[in-house]
Amino acid sequence: MKKLIYLDNAATTKTAPEVVEAMLPYFTEHYGNPSTVYSLGGESKKAITEARETIANALGAQTEEIYFTAGGSESDNWALKATAEAYKSKGNHIITTKIEHHAILHTCEWLEKHGYEITYLPVDENGVVKIDELKKAIRPETILISVMFANNEIGTIQPIKEIGEIAHEHGILFHTDAVQAFGQVPINVDEYHIDMLSASGHKLNGPKGIGFLYIRKGVKIRSFIHGGAQERKRRAGTENVPGIVGLGKATERAMATMKERTDKEIELRDYLIDRVLKEIPYTRLNGHRTTRLPNNANFSFQFIEGESLLIMLDMEGICGSSGSACTSGSLDPSHVLMAIGLPHEIAHGSLRLTLNEEITKEDLDFVVENLKRIIDRLRSMSPLYED
Amino acid sequence: MKKLIYLDNAATTKTAPEVVEAMLPYFTEHYGNPSTVYSLGGESKKAITEARETIANALGAQTEEIYFTAGGSESDNWALKATAEAYKSKGNHIITTKIEHHAILHTCEWLEKHGYEITYLPVDENGVVKIDELKKAIRPETILISVMFANNEIGTIQPIKEIGEIAHEHGILFHTDAVQAFGQVPINVDEYHIDMLSASGHKLNGPKGIGFLYIRKGVKIRSFIHGGAQERKRRAGTENVPGIVGLGKATERAMATMKERTDKEIELRDYLIDRVLKEIPYTRLNGHRTTRLPNNANFSFQFIEGESLLIMLDMEGICGSSGSACTSGSLDPSHVLMAIGLPHEIAHGSLRLTLNEEITKEDLDFVVENLKRIIDRLRSMSPLYED
Amino acid sequence: MYSEKVMDHFQHPRNVGEIENASGVGTVGNAKCGDIMRMYLDIDDNGVIQDCKFKTFGCGAAVATSSMATELVKGKTIQQALEVTNKAVMEALDGLPPVKVHCSLLAEEAIHAALWDYAEKHGIKIEGLKKPKSDIHEGEEEEGEDY
Amino acid sequence: MYSEKVMDHFQHPRNVGEIENASGVGTVGNAKCGDIMRMYLDIDDNGVIQDCKFKTFGCGAAVATSSMATELVKGKTIQQALEVTNKAVMEALDGLPPVKVHCSLLAEEAIHAALWDYAEKHGIKIEGLKKPKSDIHEGEEEEGEDY
Ligand SMILES: Cc1ncc(COP(=O)(O)O)c(C=O)c1O
Ligand SMILES: Cc1ncc(COP(=O)(O)O)c(C=O)c1O
Ligand code: FES
Ligand code: FES
Structure with missing residues (x-):
């Protein structure tokens, strides 16, 4: 061949063999539901906590600010829709860019149908967001700025820190789709003034179907998937334990190398x-x-x-x-x-x-x-x- | 020990060893993104099609009526919220039961906050939905009846066929949360008049973090997770190929035994x-x-x-x-x-x-x-x- | 989910049972979860708690905090027993998971209820002791993030 | 995603190139995807297509359908060539994926455009041939389920 x-x-990406290795025991051995009382569930719970810690450390975040999802698309949908819902009384305006992934753009289109106004910022010929256009776009009713960390097609990395600073000067929440950047470039949520951040396991040699949303403490968004009390009652659904373990391992690996x-x-x-x-x-x-x-x-x-x-x-x-x-x-x-x-x-x-x-x-x-x-x-x- | x-x-449940076995090649060997043009992606695509066929067969459904999700909770959220949205012009009333899983009940509470009216049907002392109450609850503006196939706590199986018939007599869509029933009892979506059905992999010795929603052809619901064009543009996000393969294998296994x-x-x-x-x-x-x-x-x-x-x-x-x-x-x-x-x-x-x-x-x-x-x-x- | 100390007191609860002709008996129920605890005190003429027993219908944390609470109040004066708060019991158990903090209130309230019963029977007033509620309503909520 | 026949015609496209002083040349663009195809016909005095060549800027399906279309029209009369529809080309290729059906229209339209050019140059009218659009707009939509 x-x-x-x-x-x-x-x-x-190919799932790294050591990631698969780390996941395997959680299929057939420590398969307990982490929400249960007995010790078998305790194993799963511990594994989830460890993965959460690894990821939080990678971002300079706190452990309880990491929420596991089924991937980048869910994280993006959650961040935008739940912010729109939670901050509706403050305003109905969201700023994003013309070059976001469809998980952001199509969600924005959906929001437009539901009474929100979206500004799509232009970029220059290198794909860099125009900061002066961002400043001009801000209004009193702007509740969220969502700018991707790095573009999935042309790879351009955005001036995230500058954008975060502008957002915070104006008291506006800042979300970044870091699906392409997480594990590839250093990210610190405090330094960059990031309030929410989306990532997806399979982009960094982790498994498919798992991702996370970082939500800064104090951001008032609620569930996007409603149901059981998992993920501190913010994301329902029996935890994908092998997936979470795999994402933790992949993060550890990506940060180390x-x-x-x-x-x-x-x-x-x-x-x-x-x-x-x-x-x-x-x-x-x-x-x-x-x-x-x-x-x-x-x-x-x-x-x-x-x-x-x-x-x-x-x-x-x-x-x-x-x-x-x-x-x-x-x-x-x-x-x-x-x-x-x-x-x-x-x-x-x-x-x-x-x-x-x-x-x-x-x-x-x-x-x-x-x-x-x-x-x-x-x-x-x-x-x-x-x- | x-x-x-x-x-x-x-x-x-414990993931069956043969399910894990079936999944393994899709982590490190056939890891291609199924949406791509090259042959590596073709392997993934083929595997997904096969899993979809297995599941469709298990339900007497058509292949393209099966949509993969991250689990039962997402399927339930999707079915209810997207139906509510799509059929808003027809009405704002949904009928469910008092004994649904929280993935249904909390979603209904969310819908109540967004202008929908929900009737929660009572059950008898055995946990069986009261059919006469169902009939009484139906209104011209009823758009959906959602009754679980079997209860997760007390195990009672509902008269799904009867409920489906009543729904269809009145031209109302019928969703059933079959997370506990799929793979445990025979289900035929046509015979039971089911328009939508939720299931979750980890309840039948499949992996966690994968499930599906059956959507009958002609039901007009759109995406719940917006973004890429996966799952016939109805469910965005890079496909969880190993998870899907595992769910397919688990279904095959459950049906055979x-x-x-x-x-x-x-x-x-x-x-x-x-x-x-x-x-x-x-x-x-x-x-x-x-x-x-x-x-x-x-x-x-x-x-x-x-x-x-x-x-x-x-x-x-x-x-x-x-x-x-x-x-x-x-x-x-x-x-x-x-x-x-x-x-x-x-x-x-x-x-x-x-x-x-x-x-x-x-x-x-x-x-x-x-x-x-x-x-x-x-x-x-x-x-x-x-x- | 529980510390070793909690598990120890759950598996080998100290002072389970009843005291016949107890000096004071208190029963409290937890409105949050429906659990119930009954505390028996044997108090001597010097106001020292000579013996203490309990019965509990409740979770692992409820059993363990009951057990630890009885250990802590034994040999104490009434005033000292009042200082056996739910915090003190939790600390003695190396902590409880956040959702289980309310369980420890059962023990504190049961002691108070038993002391109140003792005071009423003896027609005395205990400094700093308020009439116990039959139901416990307070208890820490998780931060405003629940569904 | 493509059948073996499509892959064969894509890898080894028949009749790529240009015909100098062709009897008819037609260029069509696909508004749906922006692809472009140019078809050259060499038609003899009996109205039989002696040679046919193409150039395509387009996807694998566009290349394969161009190639197959040239094969199908070669040796045919003008009237027979009009029957080489996109369906006929697709069948000859053992089918195309649903999203690629529109690509096969390029080939059909390019033949028509080349025939129209031939007719104009020769001042004749071809029965059943309509003036080709410069852009192709129709094409099967997937059922109303797209985003
Ligand atoms: C009846 C029922 N519906 C929905 C769910 C949710 O499924 P999942 O946890 O896989 O999201 C469950 C199980 O937790 C269930 O038993
Ligand atoms: C920038 C960006 N955002 C979001 C996504 C969606 O992630 P996923 O497919 O894992 O849901 C992707 C990748 O597909 C991406 O590159
Ligand atoms: S006493 Fe009820 S939960 Fe602990
Ligand atoms: S010709 Fe453009 S997609 Fe085929």
């Missing part, structure tokens, strides 16, 4: 970017050149279409992703690439390659060679390309 | 009930004597309190649960035991024992002997018991 070069780590891992990723990422820009004509890099996720590279190749490119890369064992409309169920081209000003047909030919710690320079050389060949071939088939 | 006799299978397993459970359950009622004075059985879940026995022992009983049983390696206020975070005694008419202090001394396929007659003999001893002891400490 061909070697697999997995460069779609922003979509999801962060510096070394991301240093290496940055080096390789830049090597990839340099080679592609130099060796493939009519190509641009999307996102900020340096203030970007350590493992993210995103290119647009003119005259070609992303899905075809992905399929051809797949034939060589290379997994990537594209902002092309054709790869998604929605048929809309990436709203992120549109927001940084790309014309439709250029957004179409985009390719996101996101590294992990296992990727080597040789892998990237193989990728670049194949890219050159495939792009040549697709361009020769393209009615847009006249050479 | 003492042998563990786990009799709290209504709270959660159902007859044999539950026949054995019913025999042992009845043996336990008979011995306890005969040998321990001042004891009653809660729930219907025969129309109850195969593995459920629920007793009230007068003059004693449930948590103390549970802790003492735990010391002998026996895990059970109680409707006692003292065991829950909420301090309210079980609303189910109240609804069947138990006085507060009798509800207090209740014990739920729920069997699984591994339990033997010898286990139950051991349980009964210990129960007799412990109850004697607690009664001798009780200010209510004067012998």
Whole structure:
């Protein structure tokens, strides 16, 4: 079988073997429901507490400020909808950006149908939120600012600290979707003035179907999923103990290796970017050149279409992703690439390659060679390309 | 170490080893995001489709009517809130029962705060919904009837088919919380006139943190968790592939063994009930004597309190649960035991024992002997018991 | 969920039972959870508690705090016994989980009720002792986050 | 997600390229996804399509349907070519995923556009051929369940 070069780590990651190892006993041995009285449930409860501590430490938060959810999407939905509900008497205005993940954007659209007003901030050509636009957007009835920590497509990291400061100067709650950033870049909720933060396990070599929402003490939001008294009565549902243990382990792992891992990723990422820009004509890099996720590279190749490119890369064992409309169920081209000003047909030919710690320079050389060949071939088939 | 006799299978079950086995490859090998174009994602997608088919078959449903969620609570929240939202123009009245799980009841309370009217149907002394009360409760503006398939505390199975027929005669949607029933008793959504059905993996030897909502084709509910286009755009969030595979495997297993397993459970359950009622004075059985879940026995022992009983049983390696206020975070005694008419202090001394396929007659003999001893002891400490 | 000391007093409760012709008997019920505790005191002519027994219908924490409370008041004067608050009992047990704090109030109130009974029977007034409620209503709530 | 036939035509597309001095050339764009296809026809004096080539800027399904469409129309008369609908192309490819049905319309419309161009150049009218839209707007929606 061909070697697999997995460069779609922003979509999801391989669950680390030691994470799976840590989870296993909680399926068949310590399977007790943590809400029960007997000792079997006590094992589960202890494991959950430990995971919560690990995560809280990673953020400079307090243990009881971490609430487990089923993933980033639930965390985002919860943060926005429950804040909107809890602070309705204060106001009905929420500020977010044009480049958020759909879990934020579609939730905002839902809120718009329910009487809330949303401002979608523009970004500059590098995908950085325009701070002056943020300042202008603030109104007395603004209850929440939600800006993602780092973008999932183009990798741009936002000036979160500055945004947090502005939010707090105005007495506005600040939520950040850190699904792509948690475990990749250092985050401190106090330093950055973050009131709520979403994260998802499978983006940092943890399991799928588990995530958390950090909620600063004092923020008055209630449940999004109503029912049993789990998670201090804020999130109902029998706890996904193996998932929580896995997320704890993944966090521990990501924090312990962060510096070394991301240093290496940055080096390789830049090597990839340099080679592609130099060796493939009519190509641009999307996102900020340096203030970007350590493992993210995103290119647009003119005259070609992303899905075809992905399929051809797949034939060589290379997994990537594209902002092309054709790869998604929605048929809309990436709203992120549109927001940084790309014309439709250029957004179409985009390719996101996101590294992990296992990727080597040789892998990237193989990728670049194949890219050159495939792009040549697709361009020769393209009615847009006249050479 | 003492042998563990786990009799709290209504709270959660041990994940079956073959279920874990089935899940494992999807953590570290076929870890691709099913929404992607490349073949690694195709593996995940195929696995999800297979699980969906297995579950659809188990219910006599169509494959595309099964939507994966993070568990029973999310399914219940989704069914109720999204129906309320989608059918608002038709009416604002929902009918449910007094003995639903909190995932239904607390969601109904939330809906009451948002302009909906809820009728909570009473039950008889066996915990069976009063059909004449249901008929009386129906109004032109009734949009939904939600009645649980089987109760989680006392095990009583409801006349679901009759209720479904009444709902459909009146053109009202019918949802059932089948978290306790799915995999334990045969269910056919067409025969029973079920429009929506909630289930949760960890109740049938599947993993925690995964469940599904069956939604009949044509029911117009939208997303509860907004975001990506997963689950036919109705439930956002990267799919919990290992969880889904585990739920599929657990369903396959539960359906294949159902007859044999539950026949054995019913025999042992009845043996336990008979011995306890005969040998321990001042004891009653809660729930219907025969129309109850195969593995459920629920007793009230007068003059004693449930948590103390549970802790003492735990010391002998026996895990059970109680409707006692003292065991829950909420301090309210079980609303189910109240609804069947138990006085507060009798509800207090209740014990739920729920069997699984591994339990033997010898286990139950051991349980009964210990129960007799412990109850004697607690009664001798009780200010209510004067012998 | 319980400390070792709680488990010890739950498994081996001290002073379970009744005292015939007790100097004072107090029964209190906990409105929050419906539990009930009865405390018997044997007080000598010097106002020293010579013996103390209890019966409890309640959770593990209720049993353990009853047991610990009887241990703490034994040999004490009436005034000293008044200082055996629920906090003191909890500390002696190495703490209780937050949802179980109210249980320890049962023990404190049961002592007070038994002392009140003693005072009434003997026609005396005990400094600092208020008429016990038949039901205990207070007790710490978890911070405003419950559902 | 694609059938083997689709993958085969995607990997080895037939008739990629241009025809110089073609009898008819048609270019269509898909408003739904922004993809573009150009079709070249070489039609002899008997109205038989002797050669057919294409260029496509589009997804895997677009490439495969272009390729299959050229194969299907080659050797056909103009009237026969009009029967090469998107359904016919999809069937020949053993089907397409639901979200990709619209891609096959590109091929059908490109043939029509090329035939229209041919008719205009030759001042003839082709029975049953409507003036092609520059953009394709129709295409099956998924049932009303999208977000
Ligand atoms: C009847 C019933 N409904 C809903 C639930 C909630 O399921 P989960 O805890 O998996 O969210 C449960 C179990 O806890 C239940 O027994
Ligand atoms: C920035 C961002 N937010 C939210 C999500 C949603 O997370 P999940 O799919 O785990 O629900 C993702 C990933 O899909 C993401 O990249
Ligand atoms: S042609 Fe655009 S998605 Fe297929
Ligand atoms: S005394 Fe009732 S919960 Fe402890």
